[in-house]
Amino acid sequence: MKPDESRTVYDGKLVDVVVERWGEQEREIVEHPGAVAIVAVDEEEKAVLVRQLREPARKELLEIPAGTIDAGEEPLATAQRELAEETGLRGGRWQHAASFWTTPGFCRELMHVFFAEGVEEGERSPEDDEEIELVRVPVAEIADRLGELEDAKTLAGLLLYLRSRGL
């Protein structure tokens, strides 16, 4: 399925906005290169989350590690790179858990979620503008802390993970 016409109406740094014509409808769509997020669980059965200021929310949010796909990059490669950069975690057993649109009414961001179990500590190398606190939550305590989670990918990812473990 493709639009009849498309024109760029905003050309930004991270996002662009296009207006597409689909038959008689015009749709305003935020373009995005796609993203990944990782439910990372270490050898001590702790999920590694990140807490950081999210300016769009105007508050700090507790999230699973995530990042934007670079041009031409495979989602799994992005996920392994972003997890290492943000948290230092490496290795482990990886599997694709789900891919979903974050907000498909107006935005072309497809999010790929991976589970990474048995990940090991390493050195972090966050980007200059990222101030990220690591928060380790025992897997057995996640279900009691769902109320703290205010991010869609984090809720979906952790709920899928709990279900995969029968928790």
Next chain:
Amino acid sequence: MKPDESRTVYDGKLVDVVVERWGEQEREIVEHPGAVAIVAVDEEEKAVLVRQLREPARKELLEIPAGTIDAGEEPLATAQRELAEETGLRGGRWQHAASFWTTPGFCRELMHVFFAEGVEEGERSPEDDEEIELVRVPVAEIADRLGELEDAKTLAGLLLYLRSRGL
């Protein structure tokens, strides 16, 4: 928490884009009025989902009913209005389930999810540009159909609902 400066760089129909300065960082942020989504379950224990073309995804997606908050509207009122318009369902027992940011790295969309149980059939009044197919899924079968769901709010909302029911 607030930015030091903000300027609008794109003024669209549904979304605007602003650039905010937070200290030394500039952030490009998609503004959005916020949204609601509803896990609606009828008296026959069927969840009522909607299937529609989502142009940003360039495919049809199966989702829980949802909509955008009008200026000044309470999220619960939006949810009850949108559910009635899209599906004809009315009444029932409502509760707030969760509120989360759909993609907080670059977008100011806060999504409020409600559970509505025991809803009853009524007349639909979808907007002109909405072609929406209703899909009723027995609650007991949702867990087997999670792989069909490619929308963040739908996964998060249904997984929270299953958990609330011990399913």
